[in-house]
Amino acid sequence: MAREHVSHSDIAQFAKDKVNLPREKADDYREQAKRLSDRIESYIGEHPDFTIKRIMLSGSLAKGTSLRSSSDADVACYISGADVPKDIKKLLEYLAEKLKTAFPNFKPEQVKPQTYSVTVSFIGTGLDVDIVPILYDGNKEWSGNLVSQDDGSFLETCIPKHIEFIKSRKKKQETHFAQVVRLAKFWVKYLKSENEKFRFKSFMVELVLAKLSDEGKDFSDYPEALQHFFTYLAKSNIKDLIYFTDYYTAKELGEFKEPVRIIDPVNPKNNASKLYTTEQAKVIVEAAIEAGDAIDAALAATTKQDTIYYWQKVFGPTFNI
Numbered sequence: 001m002a003r004e005h006v007s008h009s010d011i012a013q014f015a016k017d018k019v020n021l022p023r024e025k026a027d028d029y030r031e032q033a034k035r036l037s038d039r040i041e042s043y044i045g046e047h048p049d050f051t052i053k054r055i056m057l058s059g060s061l062a063k064g065t066s067l068r069s070s071s072d073a074d075v076a077c078y079i080s081g082a083d084v085p086k087d088i089k090k091l092l093e094y095l096a097e098k099l100k101t102a103f104p105n106f107k108p109e110q111v112k113p114q115t116y117s118v119t120v121s122f123i124g125t126g127l128d129v130d131i132v133p134i135l136y137d138g139n140k141e142w143s144g145n146l147v148s149q150d151d152g153s154f155l156e157t158c159i160p161k162h163i164e165f166i167k168s169r170k171k172k173q174e175t176h177f178a179q180v181v182r183l184a185k186f187w188v189k190y191l192k193s194e195n196e197k198f199r200f201k202s203f204m205v206e207l208v209l210a211k212l213s214d215e216g217k218d219f220s221d222y223p224e225a226l227q228h229f230f231t232y233l234a235k236s237n238i239k240d241l242i243y244f245t246d247y248y249t250a251k252e253l254g255e256f257k258e259p260v261r262i263i264d265p266v267n268p269k270n271n272a273s274k275l276y277t278t279e280q281a282k283v284i285v286e287a288a289i290e291a292g293d294a295i296d297a298a299l300a301a302t303t304k305q306d307t308i309y310y311w312q313k314v315f316g317p318t319f320n321i
């Protein structure tokens with residue numbers, strides 16, 4: 001074993017230097033999102049029938065799983081009312097108009113509808129916030145119909161519970177769960193840069209890792225934790241039904257015919273991986289086998305140079321120690 005060449009602590013250092021979003025930047029984003037949500041709250045105070053009901057941080061910044069390369073913050077925006085358009089394009093235009101009403105200081109070019117979200121650019125900081133609409137009917141737990149960022153369909157789900165779900169896994173393996181998520185996402189990002197067809201959604205990566213953690217896999221040694229992840233993908237062929245019973249029982253699960261079945265932890269009828277084809281699943285499995293082999297080779301290599309060579313197969317040329 002050549003653990004002395006690249007050890008757990010080297011991977012931890014690499015994560016700190018190249019993988020993780022630095023704290024100051026994360027704080028800037030969070031502050032920006034908070035300003036948006038505070039302003040909406042005070043606007044609602046003055047205009048109780050305003051149809052935007054809440055803005056909250058969602059996505060990786062809320063979960064603490066952002067990569068250094070993340071270029072924007074995701075926030076969810078709850079909208080309710082009879083006159084809210086259901087057509088996605090009209091809904092985004094509607095949302096942009098409402099945001100301009102609540103934020104009269106924004107210039108028109110700062111609030112732009114995109115394909116499935118509205119981007120708000122802050123001129124001072126240069127940070128963008130991606131606002132994702134959720135159609136909301138007053139549910140006390142803040143469940144609603146989230147606009148899918150993959151295909152614009154409506155997904156019945158609950159963002160605060162997703163954040164709570166990830167938080168509970170982070171608590172069980174402090175520092176390490178979130179770190180292994182970010183390392184796995186970094187692997188995905190590298191593969192995407194090599195192959196534009198490669199897809200592996202962050203939410204799916206998190207759920208696979210949550211399953212492994214729930215099964216008792218220890219994440220405190222990063223090379224080993226990554227091996228758990230790659231071995232699982234390779235062995236299961238990513239064909240297992242993955243679900244969680246935090247918020248529902250197995251009896252409530254829907255019937256799923258799709259090749260990949262990683263079920264939303266808050267809605268037993270929502271397959272978070274329903275858009276993945278057999279071909280895309282195969283590409284993930286093949287990449288996982290290669291990454292697993294590379295880590296084995298890295299751990300068995302006898303020189304530092306060889307060890308780095310193999311780790312670069314997993315994380316790309318930016319890997320160095």
Ligand SMILES: Nc1ncnc2c1ncn2[C@@H]1O[C@H](COP(=O)(O)OP(=O)(O)OP(=O)(O)O)[C@@H](O)[C@H]1O
Pocket residue numbers: 058059060061063065066067070074146155157158159162201202203204264270271272273
């Ligand atoms: N298919 C889905 N069903 C339900 N909720 C979803 C689905 N896809 C995404 N979400 C919600 O949107 C959030 C953000 O999506 P995702 O996890 O893929 O991106 P992210 O955590 O922001 O990561 P990235 O760093 O890639 O931006 C998820 O945490 C989840 O709350």
Ligand SMILES: [Mg+2]
Pocket residue numbers: 059060073074
């Ligand atoms: Mg995101």
